[in-house]
Amino acid sequence: MIWLLFFSLFTIWLLVACEKTFPPLPDDAELLDGPVEGLSEAENRRFLAGDVAFNDEVFTATTGLGPLFVSTSCGSCHAGDGKGHPMNALTRFGQWDDTGNQYLHLGGPQLQHRALPGYSPEQLPSGAPFAKLLPPANTGLGFLELVPDADILAMSDPDDLDGDGISGRPNWIALPAYLTARPDAVSQTGRYIGRFGKKAVVYDLLQQSARAYNQDMGIASTYEPFDTYTSHEIDPEVSNQTVQDVVFYLRTLKAPIPRDTDAPDVATGKTLFGQVGCAKCHRPTLRTGPSSIEPLAERDFHPYTDLLLHDMGPELDDGYTEGSATTSEWRTPPLWGLGLSKNSQGGQYYLLHDGRAPNIEAAILLHGGEGSQSRAAYQALDAAQKTRLLSFLESL
Amino acid sequence: MKHISTSGWHKIGLFALLLPAANAASAQNDSTWLRRVPPAATDSVPGKMNMDAVYDRPFLQMGKMPVALGGYVEANTAWFATDGVSEGLSFQLPRLTMFLSSSIARRIRFLTEIEFEEGGREINIEFASLDIQFHPALTLRGGVVMNPIGAFNQNHDGPKWDFISRPVSATQMLPATWSNVGFGLYGKFYTGDWTFGYEAYLSNGFDESIISNPENRTFLPAAKENPERFEESFNGQPLYTGKISVRRQNVGEIGLSYMGGVYNKFQEDGLTLDRKRRLHTFAADFNTVVPHLGTRLLGEWAWVQVDVPETYGQQFGSRQHGGFLDVVQPVLRRKWLGWEKAVFSVVCRLEYVDWNAGTFRETGGDIADDFRAVVPGISFRPTAQTVLRLNYRYEWQRDILGNPPARTAGWQFGVSSYF
Numbered sequence: 001m002i003w004l005l006f007f008s009l010f011t012i013w014l015l016v017a018c019e020k021t022f023p024p025l026p027d028d029a030e031l032l033d034g035p036v037e038g039l040s041e042a043e044n045r046r047f048l049a050g051d052v053a054f055n056d057e058v059f060t061a062t063t064g065l066g067p068l069f070v071s072t073s074c075g076s077c078h079a080g081d082g083k084g085h086p087m088n089a090l091t092r093f094g095q096w097d098d099t100g101n102q103y104l105h106l107g108g109p110q111l112q113h114r115a116l117p118g119y120s121p122e123q124l125p126s127g128a129p130f131a132k133l134l135p136p137a138n139t140g141l142g143f144l145e146l147v148p149d150a151d152i153l154a155m156s157d158p159d160d161l162d163g164d165g166i167s168g169r170p171n172w173i174a175l176p177a178y179l180t181a182r183p184d185a186v187s188q189t190g191r192y193i194g195r196f197g198k199k200a201v202v203y204d205l206l207q208q209s210a211r212a213y214n215q216d217m218g219i220a221s222t223y224e225p226f227d228t229y230t231s232h233e234i235d236p237e238v239s240n241q242t243v244q245d246v247v248f249y250l251r252t253l254k255a256p257i258p259r260d261t262d263a264p265d266v267a268t269g270k271t272l273f274g275q276v277g278c279a280k281c282h283r284p285t286l287r288t289g290p291s292s293i294e295p296l297a298e299r300d301f302h303p304y305t306d307l308l309l310h311d312m313g314p315e316l317d318d319g320y321t322e323g324s325a326t327t328s329e330w331r332t333p334p335l336w337g338l339g340l341s342k343n344s345q346g347g348q349y350y351l352l353h354d355g356r357a358p359n360i361e362a363a364i365l366l367h368g369g370e371g372s373q374s375r376a377a378y379q380a381l382d383a384a385q386k387t388r389l390l391s392f393l394e395s396l
Numbered sequence: 397m398k399h400i401s402t403s404g405w406h407k408i409g410l411f412a413l414l415l416p417a418a419n420a421a422s423a424q425n426d427s428t429w430l431r432r433v434p435p436a437a438t439d440s441v442p443g444k445m446n447m448d449a450v451y452d453r454p455f456l457q458m459g460k461m462p463v464a465l466g467g468y469v470e471a472n473t474a475w476f477a478t479d480g481v482s483e484g485l486s487f488q489l490p491r492l493t494m495f496l497s498s499s500i501a502r503r504i505r506f507l508t509e510i511e512f513e514e515g516g517r518e519i520n521i522e523f524a525s526l527d528i529q530f531h532p533a534l535t536l537r538g539g540v541v542m543n544p545i546g547a548f549n550q551n552h553d554g555p556k557w558d559f560i561s562r563p564v565s566a567t568q569m570l571p572a573t574w575s576n577v578g579f580g581l582y583g584k585f586y587t588g589d590w591t592f593g594y595e596a597y598l599s600n601g602f603d604e605s606i607i608s609n610p611e612n613r614t615f616l617p618a619a620k621e622n623p624e625r626f627e628e629s630f631n632g633q634p635l636y637t638g639k640i641s642v643r644r645q646n647v648g649e650i651g652l653s654y655m656g657g658v659y660n661k662f663q664e665d666g667l668t669l670d671r672k673r674r675l676h677t678f679a680a681d682f683n684t685v686v687p688h689l690g691t692r693l694l695g696e697w698a699w700v701q702v703d704v705p706e707t708y709g710q711q712f713g714s715r716q717h718g719g720f721l722d723v724v725q726p727v728l729r730r731k732w733l734g735w736e737k738a739v740f741s742v743v744c745r746l747e748y749v750d751w752n753a754g755t756f757r758e759t760g761g762d763i764a765d766d767f768r769a770v771v772p773g774i775s776f777r778p779t780a781q782t783v784l785r786l787n788y789r790y791e792w793q794r795d796i797l798g799n800p801p802a803r804t805a806g807w808q809f810g811v812s813s814y815f
Contacts, residue, residue: 018475018807019477021788021805022476022477022480022805022806023477023478023479023480023790023803023804024479024480025479025480025481026479057610058609058610058611058612060608060609060610061604061608062608065608071709071711072612072709072711073612076612076709079795079797079799085797086758087757087758087759087796087797089758113707114707114708114709115705115708116608116708117607117660117670117705117708118670119707120707343799343800344799346761346797346798346799347798347799
């Protein structure tokens, strides 16, 4: 009887206290993944479909992987939707000026350095210019996609007319046939403003997704139908629906939530960020245009980028470029989510386009060209001020 | 495991299995016709070892028929959450297994084990072998055999274990339950309190899915998805499996085992496709009971080496290792509610698997992709053949980069019994 009583009491306790024995939900501000607030139920379903395709679908030889590839799934390169690790670095090669890629016949612009058993992966052609590129964080991409072209152009100053040493300019790119320009798009000699990718050669998230399926995983789609091994057009290996679900998922990922914003060091660091001139390129606030996804439409957001190309000097000149960018020009990377990068990079920072900077300060000190003035201003700060500025960047 | 996919086969199989059971039911008033055969009574040699597990089961014998029938069922409920997100309470029937054994003639016997998984979603022939004993030290076995790698693969019946979930190292690193068509020899020797056993088999084996699968890691159980392996070898190369074990009476048993072979298709129609790529698995297992305390300890540790092409993704590791340790402490043995030898135990399992041992080529840093779990619980056995289990399970799974682990925890309650 005592045992029955004990068992009954234990069962009651279990039912009441069960959830307290579960691992707690991490603070939303500590995560990069998750949808933007305010999606409808139908949009939640679509987000989940894209989440599964992005994070759970692993391609194999039988489902179309490769035979040459860089990675086997989207999620492999973007753990927790954060920045990538050197293990997943892409190598792009073959172009050194605006005359285009001279190595397309040798597998350019992307090196597929992994291969299914029995196949030989691509080798970097001798003498080809190249750059290694780490996968970026996926966070808040829908907001960036919705910045009107006019706003981007308003931030540009290609001839440095204001004399501040900063001369951001868009990368004007040709659109592939499957893309339609936005209603408010601005074109220049038939080219449009690229806003994704390290060199801003990608127009929107559909192009980014279709290219990644094709060039990263060797998966052909109706958008990018050419096999990266044979260069022949082949049957689609992923459906349009899946690609579009992934695009929707990327578009509706939330923006990072800043942390410790009330901490005095962080607040002071934010002021210093403006004073040393970082905010001239890493623009704190942008605004989206109209969108059918209500939570994304007409919103202020805080990515710390201007989506423009800037000359970063010889320090970051790898001798390789894309589109109309020069070899030392890079699109200003958004800084939001910077402090969470370690949680997706295995516990340590791999910053800048190829992960060469092991911490934030090292990344700052590698800013040359248009970033030289800010770098010098940062170096002139005393130790406490530097700490506060770095605390602010960690809070993003 | 042999996959039978058509509903017609399901019906035929069910009918074949249920026919003797129906006969038994109709004769249940005749106690001389239906009798329970205690475990291992079919073994002609004393000294039970892990290798005897397949016959170390209770069977129902019908009259003087040479056929015996048995089986077990497992039913569970589970409530888990990962990083604070729960899918809620769910109920599961992970497996219903039926055995059919037959003493065909003196020293010739047959046993099959057919498993219905997840409510019948899969039906697998896990074991179907003919044993011809020439001597206690030499028995020929042929058919669908369970490769003797580690201890769990051959000794996996639910009612024998005090934990609801099967060990991850045994079922997801090693591929338990892993059986193949093949032939081999086994036997036992005795001297004083010591028993020595050996097993050696050639069978069909693995395929390239072990490094090309939706798990996105080297995953030996992926080969179980290939139904063709019961019809022909994937590459014409045998899988070698061998085990030696030693038991000392009243002390315990230790086993060492190896399984390996070529896993890839290196040629077809006379054309060379790749070089031969091999995998090797090694395992050590033990079980013992601590004198005086009655604490039962059992565990298994295994190492996996796979020749993964260097040009393939590092996601697919060439080395894995992991294992588990079970501690079962009976705390109460008494007659209760008419059960003569009811046992209440406190239990704990520790698990670890490193899915990808090594370092990154790019950074030299350690590759993570590892798993840990601790599973405290209680079990109650009204009889030796039936167990009620309550487990609390806490897991940590790190991704390949070593980012903060996904933490999963939850409660499981379940019953399992031979019938």
